Amino acid sequence: MKFCPNCGSPNTKRVPPGDAVPRDVCDACGSVHYQNPKLVVGCVPEWDGRILLCRRAIEPRYGYWTLPAGFMENGETPAQGAIRETHEESGARVDLGAPFSMISVPYVNQVHLFYRARLLDLEFKPGEETLETALFEEARVPWKDIAFRTVSLTLKHWLADRARGNFGFHAEDLK
Amino acid sequence: MKFCPNCGSPNTKRVPPGDAVPRDVCDACGSVHYQNPKLVVGCVPEWDGRILLCRRAIEPRYGYWTLPAGFMENGETPAQGAIRETHEESGARVDLGAPFSMISVPYVNQVHLFYRARLLDLEFKPGEETLETALFEEARVPWKDIAFRTVSLTLKHWLADRARGNFGFHAEDLK
Numbered sequence: 001m002k003f004c005p006n007c008g009s010p011n012t013k014r015v016p017p018g019d020a021v022p023r024d025v026c027d028a029c030g031s032v033h034y035q036n037p038k039l040v041v042g043c044v045p046e047w048d049g050r051i052l053l054c055r056r057a058i059e060p061r062y063g064y065w066t067l068p069a070g071f072m073e074n075g076e077t078p079a080q081g082a083i084r085e086t087h088e089e090s091g092a093r094v095d096l097g098a099p100f101s102m103i104s105v106p107y108v109n110q111v112h113l114f115y116r117a118r119l120l121d122l123e124f125k126p127g128e129e130t131l132e133t134a135l136f137e138e139a140r141v142p143w144k145d146i147a148f149r150t151v152s153l154t155l156k157h158w159l160a161d162r163a164r165g166n167f168g169f170h171a172e173d174l175k
Numbered sequence: 176m177k178f179c180p181n182c183g184s185p186n187t188k189r190v191p192p193g194d195a196v197p198r199d200v201c202d203a204c205g206s207v208h209y210q211n212p213k214l215v216v217g218c219v220p221e222w223d224g225r226i227l228l229c230r231r232a233i234e235p236r237y238g239y240w241t242l243p244a245g246f247m248e249n250g251e252t253p254a255q256g257a258i259r260e261t262h263e264e265s266g267a268r269v270d271l272g273a274p275f276s277m278i279s280v281p282y283v284n285q286v287h288l289f290y291r292a293r294l295l296d297l298e299f300k301p302g303e304e305t306l307e308t309a310l311f312e313e314a315r316v317p318w319k320d321i322a323f324r325t326v327s328l329t330l331k332h333w334l335a336d337r338a339r340g341n342f343g344f345h346a347e348d349l350k
Contacts, residue, residue, distance in 0.1 A: 003183035074284040077348040109249040169344045173252040
């Protein structure tokens with residue numbers, strides 16, 4: 001059972017008038033509580049052809065490598081969120097470029113958005129949610145130890161685009 | 176005051192351990208209630224060089240013209256959401272193309288994402304949230320009666336891109 005965040009009464013699960021989907025509805029105060037997908041924003045930080053990855057110090061996927069990324073917060077733009085998450089997880093400061101990949105993960109109600117980025121210096125160090133930060137050249141990317149499919153897909157697109165000398169925007173959906 | 180959706184107890188607004196932002200925290204059951212931006216997904220439906228717009232039958236911006244769009248739902252991809260919202264608001268069936276614009280609106284915690292789209296037929300008609308649906312050629316777009324800045328920006332990009340014969344991907348932020 002879920003409760004109404006506005007008045008604390010128990011919710012009912014039903015389709016509100018004019019809607020098509022069952023929602024958490026509060027019969028006491030009349031409010032309808034929608035749940036929507038979340039945006040995860042991050043970047044591909046590059047330095048001299050190498051990519052900065054972070055080894056996760058938290059679940060899910062503790063100990064696996066990821067691009068810096070996290071949930072976008074209210075009040076910020078996706079780019080601001082990507083810069084903030086990058087700094088929180090890796091201590092890195094980046095010059096953010098264009099959006100590079102947008103990969104939806106409908107089974108966990110998320111959309112992952114990664115930007116291109118250039119490291120401004122080498123002053124990166126693990127944040128609280130990170131065990132280790134390191135730069136990887138293409139031949140050393142730890143493919144078997146990448147935390148998430150959205151990250152390995154983004155890395156593959158990035159390396160392929162670099163090889164052909166033209167960075168695009170890649171939208172796809174995981175199943 | 177807000178209440179915990181999990182147990183119905185009153186929340187406290189405070190910064191959880193390891194976090195940097197005040198959240199609604201339930202001291203009774205320990206859950207932390209995050210609030211994150213929502214994705215609004217829609218499209219630019221085209222038929223023979225004209226664009227389908229919908230005149231809103233709901234607030235905000237009752238009576239103003241918009242591209243078909245709405246909140247992305249859990250369990251769907253952004254493209255599925257754009258197709259669903261287009262059908263709900265205009266009755267139109269579309270062949271969805273590439274993502275075209277992504278405009279963040281941080282002051283209302285939204286990111287608007289529009290796809291290119293081709294109408295499959297002319298069987299459109301207003302849905303419950305729409306007063307009127309119509310195709311507009313460039314010279315007749317009702318610029319002064321467009322409902323939202325994200326829509327007028329998307330239309331301007333679309334018309335400019337068509338004029339130069341090359342559709343890109345446009346990311347920007349409203350202030």
